[in-house]
Amino acid sequence: METMKALHPIRLSSERELKTSVENRRAYTMNNCELNVFETYKISQSVSLQFNDLVITNMLRGKKVMHLFNQPGFDYLPGETVIVPPKVQMLIDFPVASMEEPTQCTALAIDRQQIIRTIDYLNEHHPLEAKRQWSLDFDNYHFINNVALSASINRLIAIGTSDEVHKDVLVDLTLKELLIRVMQTQQLNNVLDNKHQLTNNRSGIGFVVEYIRSHLGEQFHIEDLCMKVGMSKSVFFRAFKRELGLSPVEFVLRERIRLAKKYLTGPNSSIKEACFATGFNSLNYFCRVFKKYEGITPGAYQMMS
Template identity: 50%
Template sequence: MQQKFKPQLVPLQAEKDLKTLVENRSVYTMQHCELNVFETRQQSEKVKLVFDDMVLTTMLRGKKVMHLFGSEHFDYLPGESVIVPDKEEMIIDFPEADLLNPTQCIALAVEATMLKDTLNLLNEKYPKTEKQESWNIDISCFHLQNSLEITSAVNRLINISTENIAGKDVLVDFTLKELLIRLMQTQARKLILDSYNNYTATNRFASAVQYIKAHISEEITIDTLSNLCCMSKPTFFRCFKREFGISPVDFILHERIKIACTMLRDQNVTISEACYAVGINNLSYFFKLFKRIEGKTPNEFRKGLN
């Protein structure tokens, strides 16, 4: 179970400043992007929204039901982001919004030239390990749980965009490029995690992930993984982290805790059993690692299931 990292909340508009109870909008315009903050304080259905540029949306408060790509619809909750292509119509329901429980979401519209420049920089200076692959925003992987890195970049963009500071556009551009890179790394990680069996013939990291999944209860060494990928140990470590935004060691630890979370949902499984089943032989270390990754102890995690 992946932890949802929630961006900081933006102060709600004062009630006297609201123009409507549905989709009140505050706009902060920069040189290469536009930050929109939307607030809704009334249950509504089929609210339509379209942007001329690609948009990264992130939920801050409440709940939406998003309808995308004709028939696709899903619950949209805090700690999640959705990437929407330019000129794609979003149809949004607000099933729970009211004055005491407002819905708040940001939408960051990214100018096409900024996206193109970032992709060109990555593909030229830091190409993908597999020659047939290139950096790009994968619209098929449009609904993401925020990583800590995505959340941190979003928070900095909110702070810079909403404050009156010198060099705002330059700071926004640097942070925006970081956010785009973090998004692509998160997408690459999700794609390999969800479908690694489909890519073992074309992506050497898929073979590493397959091995990790199959041997999660055992000791897993970087030597073994780098040999599987036909790389030296330093090259494997560097390329893995560049493509997925996380070191192979941290990736293994996150996988261990994710499986432990699944096990702990079964009340018949003890915390010690979950610890040892995922290849961690020190219960004290398991507690510390679980708290670092999930933001709560195993006992607190279990209490939150009730």
């Protein structure tokens, strides 16, 4: 699991701008989307919210408990994204909101035709492997922001709340990037959780994913992976990043850290064993990479577990 990437803060509403203390709304309307900024200043429960368009929501401050699709509620925190289909009711609890520490989030409502145009363009000009189609996955609606996703969201919020003359053009370009980042993040999460048909593909990137997972404790080079799927290095990197939104090297490191966490929580485990059993050949490098992805050192993780 990668460390959460929090978004840049947005100014809070002034006292004279507040119309309500529960989900006070500021709206910024553009041609193909509407950016809403919601703030809540008191503890509340079962607040209902619904949009006619697909909504990408992002937490900026505080904490919510979200109830969606008649499922148990889940904590929604800064550094996380939730996507909600059109006309789906959200029920929201605010367990800790106050005037001193309000809850703040954005809700980006996107025009349906803009989404269709973006997905159609990707399927035509940048198709995925194994005749799969680009699409939004509403079974994977709550996830942690990675670096690329956070950067797209930050850009869109900055443009949407600005007085930029060419705001609509710039927002449309950023919207396309954001939709791609969301779909790549969903696909990567599904691959990491063994839920995606990509891992059943016995050629191309699917084969590489399975090979990497089966040989994490070994030393191998990117050139070896390219040879196994008959791709040049440049084609292989582009295909891998198009599918999952990250490079093969990043994927290998993520998978090694995931495996290392299992070693660290096992009986009589040691940091040294976790390091070398997962393909790292330097203890110092292992500790640096572990802290980058988990936010804490291997020793601290071991103690917490």
